[in-house]
Amino acid sequence: MPREYRYQTLEKWLLKGLQEQRWPPGERLPSVRSLCQQQQVSKATVLHAYQRLEALGLIESRPKAGYFVLKPSTETCEPRTTGTMLPPRPVSLSDVFADIMGRSAAFDILPDLKAGEASPGISALNRCLGRALRSQKGDRSQYYDQPAGDPGLREQLALLYHRRGYQCEADNFCITSGCQNAMFLALMACCQKGDIVAVESPGFYGILQLLEQLELKVIEIPSSPATGMDIDALEAAIQQWSIRACVVTPAYATPSGSLMPDSARHKLLNLAENHDLAIIEDDIYADTGFVRQPDPLKALDQSNRVILCSSFSKSLSRDLRLGWIDGARWHARILRLKLVTQLASSRYLQQGVTEFIRDGGYRSHLKRQRLELRQNRDQLIQLIQQQWPLTLSRNTRISQPNGGLAVWLELDSDKDILTCYQRALEEGIIITPGSLFSVSGQHSHCLRLSFAHHWDNKRTQALKKLGQVLHHFA
Amino acid sequence: MPREYRYQTLEKWLLKGLQEQRWPPGERLPSVRSLCQQQQVSKATVLHAYQRLEALGLIESRPKAGYFVLKPSTETCEPRTTGTMLPPRPVSLSDVFADIMGRSAAFDILPDLKAGEASPGISALNRCLGRALRSQKGDRSQYYDQPAGDPGLREQLALLYHRRGYQCEADNFCITSGCQNAMFLALMACCQKGDIVAVESPGFYGILQLLEQLELKVIEIPSSPATGMDIDALEAAIQQWSIRACVVTPAYATPSGSLMPDSARHKLLNLAENHDLAIIEDDIYADTGFVRQPDPLKALDQSNRVILCSSFSKSLSRDLRLGWIDGARWHARILRLKLVTQLASSRYLQQGVTEFIRDGGYRSHLKRQRLELRQNRDQLIQLIQQQWPLTLSRNTRISQPNGGLAVWLELDSDKDILTCYQRALEEGIIITPGSLFSVSGQHSHCLRLSFAHHWDNKRTQALKKLGQVLHHFA
Numbered sequence: 001m002p003r004e005y006r007y008q009t010l011e012k013w014l015l016k017g018l019q020e021q022r023w024p025p026g027e028r029l030p031s032v033r034s035l036c037q038q039q040q041v042s043k044a045t046v047l048h049a050y051q052r053l054e055a056l057g058l059i060e061s062r063p064k065a066g067y068f069v070l071k072p073s074t075e076t077c078e079p080r081t082t083g084t085m086l087p088p089r090p091v092s093l094s095d096v097f098a099d100i101m102g103r104s105a106a107f108d109i110l111p112d113l114k115a116g117e118a119s120p121g122i123s124a125l126n127r128c129l130g131r132a133l134r135s136q137k138g139d140r141s142q143y144y145d146q147p148a149g150d151p152g153l154r155e156q157l158a159l160l161y162h163r164r165g166y167q168c169e170a171d172n173f174c175i176t177s178g179c180q181n182a183m184f185l186a187l188m189a190c191c192q193k194g195d196i197v198a199v200e201s202p203g204f205y206g207i208l209q210l211l212e213q214l215e216l217k218v219i220e221i222p223s224s225p226a227t228g229m230d231i232d233a234l235e236a237a238i239q240q241w242s243i244r245a246c247v248v249t250p251a252y253a254t255p256s257g258s259l260m261p262d263s264a265r266h267k268l269l270n271l272a273e274n275h276d277l278a279i280i281e282d283d284i285y286a287d288t289g290f291v292r293q294p295d296p297l298k299a300l301d302q303s304n305r306v307i308l309c310s311s312f313s314k315s316l317s318r319d320l321r322l323g324w325i326d327g328a329r330w331h332a333r334i335l336r337l338k339l340v341t342q343l344a345s346s347r348y349l350q351q352g353v354t355e356f357i358r359d360g361g362y363r364s365h366l367k368r369q370r371l372e373l374r375q376n377r378d379q380l381i382q383l384i385q386q387q388w389p390l391t392l393s394r395n396t397r398i399s400q401p402n403g404g405l406a407v408w409l410e411l412d413s414d415k416d417i418l419t420c421y422q423r424a425l426e427e428g429i430i431i432t433p434g435s436l437f438s439v440s441g442q443h444s445h446c447l448r449l450s451f452a453h454h455w456d457n458k459r460t461q462a463l464k465k466l467g468q469v470l471h472h473f474a
Numbered sequence: 475m476p477r478e479y480r481y482q483t484l485e486k487w488l489l490k491g492l493q494e495q496r497w498p499p500g501e502r503l504p505s506v507r508s509l510c511q512q513q514q515v516s517k518a519t520v521l522h523a524y525q526r527l528e529a530l531g532l533i534e535s536r537p538k539a540g541y542f543v544l545k546p547s548t549e550t551c552e553p554r555t556t557g558t559m560l561p562p563r564p565v566s567l568s569d570v571f572a573d574i575m576g577r578s579a580a581f582d583i584l585p586d587l588k589a590g591e592a593s594p595g596i597s598a599l600n601r602c603l604g605r606a607l608r609s610q611k612g613d614r615s616q617y618y619d620q621p622a623g624d625p626g627l628r629e630q631l632a633l634l635y636h637r638r639g640y641q642c643e644a645d646n647f648c649i650t651s652g653c654q655n656a657m658f659l660a661l662m663a664c665c666q667k668g669d670i671v672a673v674e675s676p677g678f679y680g681i682l683q684l685l686e687q688l689e690l691k692v693i694e695i696p697s698s699p700a701t702g703m704d705i706d707a708l709e710a711a712i713q714q715w716s717i718r719a720c721v722v723t724p725a726y727a728t729p730s731g732s733l734m735p736d737s738a739r740h741k742l743l744n745l746a747e748n749h750d751l752a753i754i755e756d757d758i759y760a761d762t763g764f765v766r767q768p769d770p771l772k773a774l775d776q777s778n779r780v781i782l783c784s785s786f787s788k789s790l791s792r793d794l795r796l797g798w799i800d801g802a803r804w805h806a807r808i809l810r811l812k813l814v815t816q817l818a819s820s821r822y823l824q825q826g827v828t829e830f831i832r833d834g835g836y837r838s839h840l841k842r843q844r845l846e847l848r849q850n851r852d853q854l855i856q857l858i859q860q861q862w863p864l865t866l867s868r869n870t871r872i873s874q875p876n877g878g879l880a881v882w883l884e885l886d887s888d889k890d891i892l893t894c895y896q897r898a899l900e901e902g903i904i905i906t907p908g909s910l911f912s913v914s915g916q917h918s919h920c921l922r923l924s925f926a927h928h929w930d931n932k933r934t935q936a937l938k939k940l941g942q943v944l945h946h947f948a
Contacts, residue, residue, distance in 0.1 A: 101813055104617040111617060122615050130604045141596050141791040142926060143578040143585060177651050177795075181816040193667065210814045313817075317615035321820045339575055340684045341815075342655040343787075346795045349820075452616060 006041050007048040013039075014049060018058055018069060025071040029059060032066075054291055070291075071378075083201025083222045083442050085233055087241075096421055097205050097436060105430035107405055107452040110462045112428060119372075121365025122317060125356050132352030140347065147339040149175025149324070150350035156357040157324055164286070165295035166308075172326045174335050175345045179284045180206050182309035182325035184214075185337050187245070189330040190278040190307070191216055195244040198237060200229050202408070202437035202446065204254050204282065207247050218439055219243065225399040225408055228258035231267045238275050245278040251294045252285035255408045255437050255448035257401025265297050272305055278330070279306045287315035287366055289403035290374040304329045312353070314405060315366060322353060373405070376451035380407060383460060384449075388467035391474075405452040408434075415445040415474040423473050429462050445474075480515050481522040487513075488523060492532055492543060499545040503533060506540075528765055544765075545852075557675025557696045557916050559707055561715075570895055571679050571910055579904035581879055581926040584936045586902060593846075595839025596791060599830050606826030614821065621813040623649025623798070624824035630831040631798055638760070639769035640782075646800045648809050649819045653758045654680050656783035656799035657721070658688075659811050663804040664752040664781070665690055669718040672711060674703050676882070676911035676920065678728050678756065681721050692913050693717065699873040699882055702732035705741045712749050719752040725768045726759035729882045729911050729922035731875020739771050746779055752804070753780045761789035761840055763877035764848040778802045786827070788879060789840060796827060847879070850925035854881060857934060858923070862941035865948075879926040882908075889919040889948040897947050903936050919948075 014029075023029055030038065035046045050067050053059045059067050105111040118126075148154065154170035161168050176182040183206075191197060193215045199207055201220030211218050219237050222230045229248055237243060248268070250260040260268075272279050281297045298308040307330060311323030322345070327334035356362055381398055391411065399408040411417070417433040424431050434446025447470075453459060488503075497503055504512065509520045524541050527533045533541050579585040592600075622628065628644035635642050650656040657680075665671060667689045673681055675694030685692050693711050696704045703722055711717060722742070724734040734742075746753050755771045772782040781804060785797030796819070801808035830836055855872055865885065873882040885891070891907040898905050908920025921944075927933060 098621070098810065098813065101618065101817070102620050102622075104620060106618060108617065118610065118613055118615065122613070126607045126610070130607055133600045133604055133607075136592065136600070136793075139592055139596070139927070141592065141793045143582065144575065144580060144787075144792045146576050146578060147572070148576075177816040178818075180814070184815040206814065206817070209810075213811055213814045313618075318618045318818070319610075319615045319821050321816070321818065336572065336683075337687055339572065340654070340680065340687045341658045342651040342795070343575070343680070344652075344792070344795065346823075347793050349823075453613070 007045045007052070010035075010039060010041060010045060010049040011052055014053060015058075018053075023069045025069050027069050028065070029067040029069060060291060083203075083220045083438060084440075085201075085220060085222060085237060086440050087219070096418070096433065097209055100430060100432060100436075103430055106432070107450040108459075109429050109431065109450070109466065110459050111430060119365070119368065121361065121368060124359075124361045124365070125317065125353070128356040128359070128361065129349065129352035132348045132355060136348050144344040145347040145350070147174070147335055147344060149173070149345050150347055150354065152354040153322075153350040153357075154324070156354050160357070161296065161299075164293055164299065166299040168326065172331070173324045174327060174331070174338055175350060176309075176311070176323040176325055176338060177321050177342065177345070178313055178323040179282065179309050179311035180210070180323075182311065182323045183207060183247070183280060183282065184210055185325055185334045185341075186278075186280045186307040186309055186327070186330070187211070187214055187216065187247075188337050189327065189333045190280075191244050196241055198234055198243050198246040200248060200253055200256070202255050202434065202443045203247075204249065205432075205436045207282070208437075208439050212439075220438060220440065220442070221246075223253065223256060223258065225256040225258050225401070227264060228253055228256070228260040229264070229268070231264050231271065234268070235271055238271060238277075243275070243277060245280055246272065247280045247282065248297070249282040249285065250297045251283060252288060252401055252403030253282075254285065254404055255406055255432070255434075255446075257399045257404045257406065257408060259294060259402065260297070265300055268297070269300055269302070269306070273303050277305070281306050281308050283308055283310040284314050285404045286310070288370065288373060288405065290370050290377075291402055294403075298326060298328075301328065307334075315369070316362065320349065320353065322349065372454070373451065376453070376455060377401070377407065379455045380449060380451045380463075383455060383463050384409070384467070387460075387464045388470070391467045391471040406432075406448045406450040409447045409449055411445050411447065411470070411474065413445050415470070417447045417470070417474055418444060420469050420473045423469050424466060427462070427465050427469065429466050429469070431466065481519045481526070484509075484513060484515060484519060484523040485526055488527060489532075492527075497543050499543050501543050502539070503541040503543060534765060557677075557694045557912060558914075559675075559694060559696060559711060560914050561693070570892070570907065571683055574904060574906060574910075577904055580906070581924040582933075583903050583905065583923070583940065584933050585904060593839070593842065595835065595842060598833075598835040598839070599791065599827070602830040602833070602835065603823065603826035606822045606829060610822050618818040619821040619824070621648070621809055621818060623647070623819050624821055624828065626828040627796075627824040627831075628798070630828050634831070635770065635773075638767055638773065640773035642800065646805070647798045648801060648805070648812055649824060650783075650785070650797040650799055650812060651795050651816065651819070652787055652797040653756065653783050653785035654684070654797075656785065656797045657681060657754060657756065658684055659799055659808045659815075660752075660754045660781040660783055660801070660804070661685070661688055661690065661719070661721075662811050663801065663807045664754075665718050670715055672708055672717050672720040674722060674727055674730075676729050676908065676917045677721075678723065679906075679910045681756070682911075682913050686913075694912060694914065694916070695720075697727065697730060697732065699730040699732050699875070701738060702727055702730070702734040703738070703742070705738050705745065708742070709745055712745060712751075717749070717751060719754055720746065721754045721756065722771070723756040723759065724771045725757060726762065726875055726877035727756075728759065728878055729880055729906075729908075729920075731873045731878045731880065731882060733768060733876065734771070739774055742771070743774055743776070743780070747777055751779070755780050755782050757782055757784040758788050759878045760784070762844065762847060762879065764844050764851075765876055768877075772800065772802075775802065781808075789843070790836065794823065794827065796823065846928070847877075847925065850927070850929060851875070851881065853929045854923060854925040854937075857929060857937050858883070858941070861934075861938040862944070865941045865945040880922045880924040883921045883923055885919050885921065885944070885948065887919050889944070891921045891944070891948055892918060894943050894947045897943050898940060901936070901939050901943065903940050903943070905940065 154173040200223035308326040397410040432448040434443030628647040674697035782800040871884040908917030
């Protein structure tokens, strides 16, 4: 038996070539056929090696054109930020979160603009919704949908997950009013008031707020932009405190953009198994992945303790308000909670989305959107580097995520971004300060900047202005 | 000063005439002009008297045709059922509720039929929704709506309530995923696990299930089909136990169909004031009122402690999933809870409904629907009386509500309707047994029967069959 498989040998050879710039950024790689001949390997071996390099974010396939070397983004340093672990505590956060949401400004520094064109994907989605509306038979509007949601949509969700390594059935899912709603149901199902829940630090503010309202205690586990939650730190926390559940975003966590490696995933699941933890997986960013959609953690779940939560809000539309939950061993309780907290979801809406997925509209939309998001990300990083000469220092670090909607910016440690919130607001600019992503005042020198929208002239100017505000007042 | 106003004299004279059948059922009453001349009173006096008789459900106005004597429904006895008061207890109910909801069968004995025509109102609504979908500007789908919901819709809600005596503002409201969702938010905002909540008995099973999931204790207050919750009984309960909140449906409560009189409303609010109770008002059936839409209890709320909950699910469409809540003194907490449990509602959906209301579509729809519902109610009562000769006895009583979607049927006290659930299911018939409307096994000889749908041939046959099932197996 060979020490390594042929695809591994080939992958190493290709990697070396990429590092030596044998094929410069933007250039086409050798065709599959020519590599087969040249390296004396099968087509499957070449495809396997190329797909692995694509998963690493080094190359990309373009339909009918072959594989191309990806341009490295402008030079950046990955942020070092990982939160500090402090004893579990109740959550109490500022009103900045409510203010940001009240201004519809979670992912745009200039929310008053709302000026972009609707993408072709959204137009196609809206046509499907319109069709579903018109084709409702008889007086169906006088019946509640079943509590679990439309079987057709759940079937499509199962198919989408099959492609990501999770072999599930339509009946695994319950349709919710978005991912936040799914996570609310998950926490209600597996926690009691006062329980301790582990989260990433920096971690999603929506979850922190939810924990506050449900009167759960939180322990912040340091999380790095490179590999996500530090599982060793989680283990240390488990030794010390009685932790009931762990909320984690393995794929492109916000704000850090981290992707959790396989080794950490296995370790996390082992820990959960040994200490009877419920794992709540926030999978909402997976479909935004620029070069691949990582498998969900749930795919590795042997003991039915990973609750999978997601929605279409980041990948498609924030106005659909459609999410889903795979409740694992808590499925029956979650179904009951969905039923008593909102009875049902809108049937025609689900049927419209189902058609959109079936027609291939969702797939095309994601393909288009990924390219746009990557471009927006690169532009954002470039703009920051060009326009913020006074704000940036040798200590400044910018994440460079391969998915999600935001970069994480780490400024000098004596900066306090929250103090600039009001100042920026006076310029019509809304920021999401780093301290929102912690319950203990950590990350106050950090900032999440979204690239969900196109960097048109107005947003570019706003970004420049923001650099000045940060320089003068942070 | 006269002992009574002129409209009162006229009203009495008209009432006497109606009792003596001077104008038989179905016949047109004297025109306003002729009454003015004949009785030597002003037009305003005649209109006032007629409107009061209309509010009593004795006559109805038909546009451009005048006032008509309403046919009395077939003779029925109002059910005597009022629940018994037992000490507060945790809630634990059968799976029948989940089964009924899983079959989309809350308001149809033959849910598999779903064969009726969409009403003109629903078609008009769908056109508005389609228009709202198409007219979404730019990339608005990439922004969350503000947590309170669309200001335009909230403005329309305020206007609708102005007509019902409640002077409120758009900012009083928060848009929710239906009325059940609103009541969930209300209970989360004003209760803690273990608190005691007073409800009507018989009372809405959705609320009982919600109390169970939130681990609240319930005390069932006897409630009559004529006047709703017995406020004296509530007072007795308050003397004995520490009650935190009271959930009440002043307008056409399900299942009894009761309308709470003004005197009881004032008494309830006084009690709430004196004992610091939160009142959660379920207003969902008010717009179905056949002859009038009663003012909400909230209109009398002097101390900002009535939380008003409602939705379009009973008056318009169960598939919209749009409700609202006026959170009174708990408004800020409710807004935060809405935000963290589901972030936002769908903006285009709200805008479509707003247009529908603005265009007058909602008003026309209600007008049409009320006539249909009254007709359906009368048919149902007639069918029961004709087709269930063996099931009915001298003890049988049928409610005759002037709003809502169901009648409440009281059979012989030794009958147990729940035992027939499975039997009826085998015939494709879904029933809502009386015991669902209590947490302590009360009302087991009762049954809620809905008239939300047209009594076509198949439903009529199903009803006949149901009579046989009840006779043989209850």
